[in-house]
Amino acid sequence: MEYFLILSAIMMFAGIFGFLTRRSTLAILLSIELMLNATDINFAVFNRFMWNASGAHEGYFFSLFSIAISAAESAIAIAIMINIYRHLKDISIDKLQKMKW
Amino acid sequence: MDSFNIMFIVLAVIIASCSVLTVVSRSIMRSATYLFFTLLGTAGLYFLMGYTFLGAVQVMVYAGGIIVLYVFAILLTRGTQDKLSENTKNKIVMSALLSLVGLGIFVYIILKQNFMELLSQPGNLALTAPDESVMTMSQIGQNMLSSAEGGYILPFEAVSVLLLACIVGSLLIARKR
Numbered sequence: 001m002e003y004f005l006i007l008s009a010i011m012m013f014a015g016i017f018g019f020l021t022r023r024s025t026l027a028i029l030l031s032i033e034l035m036l037n038a039t040d041i042n043f044a045v046f047n048r049f050m051w052n053a054s055g056a057h058e059g060y061f062f063s064l065f066s067i068a069i070s071a072a073e074s075a076i077a078i079a080i081m082i083n084i085y086r087h088l089k090d091i092s093i094d095k096l097q098k099m100k101w
Numbered sequence: 102m103d104s105f106n107i108m109f110i111v112l113a114v115i116i117a118s119c120s121v122l123t124v125v126s127r128s129i130m131r132s133a134t135y136l137f138f139t140l141l142g143t144a145g146l147y148f149l150m151g152y153t154f155l156g157a158v159q160v161m162v163y164a165g166g167i168i169v170l171y172v173f174a175i176l177l178t179r180g181t182q183d184k185l186s187e188n189t190k191n192k193i194v195m196s197a198l199l200s201l202v203g204l205g206i207f208v209y210i211i212l213k214q215n216f217m218e219l220l221s222q223p224g225n226l227a228l229t230a231p232d233e234s235v236m237t238m239s240q241i242g243q244n245m246l247s248s249a250e251g252g253y254i255l256p257f258e259a260v261s262v263l264l265l266a267c268i269v270g271s272l273l274i275a276r277k278r
Contacts, residue, residue, distance in 0.1 A: 001216050004146070007113050009207040011120045011139070013200040018124030020196035026175055027129050030136050033167065034120055037143055040159075048150045049216070052235060057244060060236060061253050063155060068260050071162050072267035078174040079271035085178040 004045040012038035025084075029077055036070045108149055116142040129175055137168045151235040 011034055018031030040063040047059025116139055123135040140163040147156035248254045 002211055003109065003113065005211045006208055007116055007146075009204055009211065010117050013204040013207075014120040014124050016203070017196055017200040020199070021193050022124070024129055026171065026178065027132060030129075030132055030171065031124060033136060033163075034123060034139065037140060037163070041143060041146060044147060044150060044152055044155060048152065048235070057236065057240075057251070060152060060155065061244065061256075064158060065253075065256055065260055067158055067162050069263065071167055072263055074167050074170060075267055075271050076274070078170055079275040081174055082177055082275045 001045065001049045004049075005042065008038040008041040008045070011035075011041070025081055026078075029074060029081075033070065033074065036066065040066050105149070108145075112142050112145045112149065115139075116146070130172075133168060133171050133175060136171075137164055140164045140168070154236065154238065154241055 015031045015034035015038065018034065019028055022028050022031060043059040043063040043066070045059075047057065051057075051059070119135045119138040119142065123132045123139060126132045126135060140159065144156040144159040144164065147153070147159055244251060245253050245257055
């Protein structure tokens with residue numbers, strides 16, 4: 001079980017590193033997906049290894065709903081990116097200073 | 102060294118290397134591909150734990166839906182030249198240091214906990230081969246649509262409304278004027 005948790009910690013901090021260093025907003029979204037995925041693994045692992053015997057399934061359903069919500073989130077974010085690109089022709093975060101145009 | 106451990110080690114190597122490569126590779130197309138393999142490896146972990154439905158959902162939603170959406174968005178915005186080197190060296194070093202220190206603290210805390218005592222309860226560590234008896238399909242369905250204790254009908258409905266709002270919202274945002 002420890003090894004599952006260490007694996008998801010590696011994934012989480014890879015996501016944080018990418019979030020801090022990347023320039024393009026799409027790459028930042030990819031890092032966010034990595035972090036969300038690491039939390040999903042943690043939910044499932046804790047449920048499977050510690051509460052499987054007592055018949056509790058909260059972690060399982062949490063990761064199921066988390067997957068659905070992250071799908072919705074990335075769809076909205078990509079729609080916003082396409083809209084920004086249509087207006088500004090660039091999606092890197094240095095150039096992105098206007099909120100309204 | 103049974104087959105469970107061998108499978109876990111293979112999946113762990115795939116996930117760890119691909120998730121690091123996702124954040125350090127130069128081209129954003131490549132990092133999307135590495136993310137795809139990371140997500141498939143995660144689905145493999147779910148299968149290994151016996152959560153077959155969760156693994157199938159992971160493959161369908163993440164690997165099949167989200168990655169395709171990202172590839173479309175990357176190609177539409179032509180953001181293929183993501184320059185990691187535009188950053189100052191200082192910032193990259195600081196971020197790497199922060200991530201490594203955080204990872205070290207996490208690993209230390211995880212290893213300090215004595216999970217093995219909890220795991221010694223009967224039924225918790227029956228992890229030999231992937232079987233779906235830990236969470237059957239009918240169990241999932243009954244939990245998902247019951248309003249009794251341990252039922253998830255309210256979040257289920259909330260997620261369906263959220264997905265509808267998401268479809269409408271993304272069409273509204275990305276439409277041509």
